[in-house]
Every structure is written in C-alpha cells, then in structure tokens.
Amino acid sequence: MNTYWQLLLATSCCLFGLAGCSHRPANYPETAPVSGTVTLDGKPLAAATICFSPSEGRSSSAVTDQAGRYELHYAGRVTGAMLGTHRVTISKVVPDEKMKASLSAEDRGLLDAGEFSLPFVESLPSRYRGLNSELSAEVKPQRNVFDFNLTSKE
Secondary structure: OHHHHHHHHHHHHHHHHHHOOOOOOOOOOOEEOEEEEEEEOOEEOOOOEEEEEEOOOOOEEEEOOOOOEEEOEEEOOEEOEEOEEEEEEEEOEEEOHHHHHOOOHHHHHHHHOOOOOOOEEEOOOHHHOHHHOOEEEEEOOOOEEOOEEEOOOO
8 A cells, every 4th residue: 555655646746747847948938849941942952040030039040951951949948939920031151152263273272271261151142131031930839830942033
C-alpha cells in the first residue's frame, strides 16, 4: 500500500509540473510556429535572412537552408512569431563580383591567398528589403506556412 501512495504522489507531482511548463516565458507575447520556403526565380534561395516584423514588439527571423526552407526563431528557446500582421523582409548578401572583376592580377592573387575579402552587396531587389518591403504575412494561433516566390527583376 505504501508503494501505491508513493507512485501516486510521484505521478501527481510530474503532472502538476508539466501543467506549469511552457515553451514561452510568462512575460513573452503569444507566438505561433512559422515556416516556409523562399525561392528566387523558381529556385530555392539558400542563406537568405528572412525577418517578420510586427508593428509593435520583437521581430522573428531565420536563415534559409540549401532548399530555401526556414523556421522562424523569436528569442531564447521561443520559436515562431508574434500573432498578428507582419512586414516581411528578405535579404541576401553576396561578395561583390563586380569589384573582383576590376581587381589587378596582383590584387586577385592577394584575394585568392586570403589576404583580404571582397565587400558584400545585397543581391535581392529593394522591394523585398527594409521598410518598403512589399511582403507581409498574418500570423495566426496555429502552425503557419508562408512561401515566398521572389523574382530578380527590379
């Protein structure tokens, strides 16, 4: 009989402990999972930064993988994004190949030897970046999937 009560007490403590657990600290706003895929001209866009920004509050962001997939991160262990309407921005910086083409043979040798690196430039059209981004999304209290099919034409 003593073992029965010990088991019941241990089970009750575990259940009450789990009831109080959450993936989100109490002072954080409600968030929901957000994932999707980003393509550029029909091809997966790898290593792009995607950011969901609400009108008030903290933004969520992610970096796309080789297949263009992303899963937003809010803060700490909290994933997803705040509920509501978000301005979505997508950015991808790449080494400035135009500058590389203008380097002298000597400078190209230094570049290849790792003595310096090229500056980075934005590779996506401005309509996907910054405050003027034409992209938006409405995050709802469920699993959200937003795919963005971008084009390289300005």
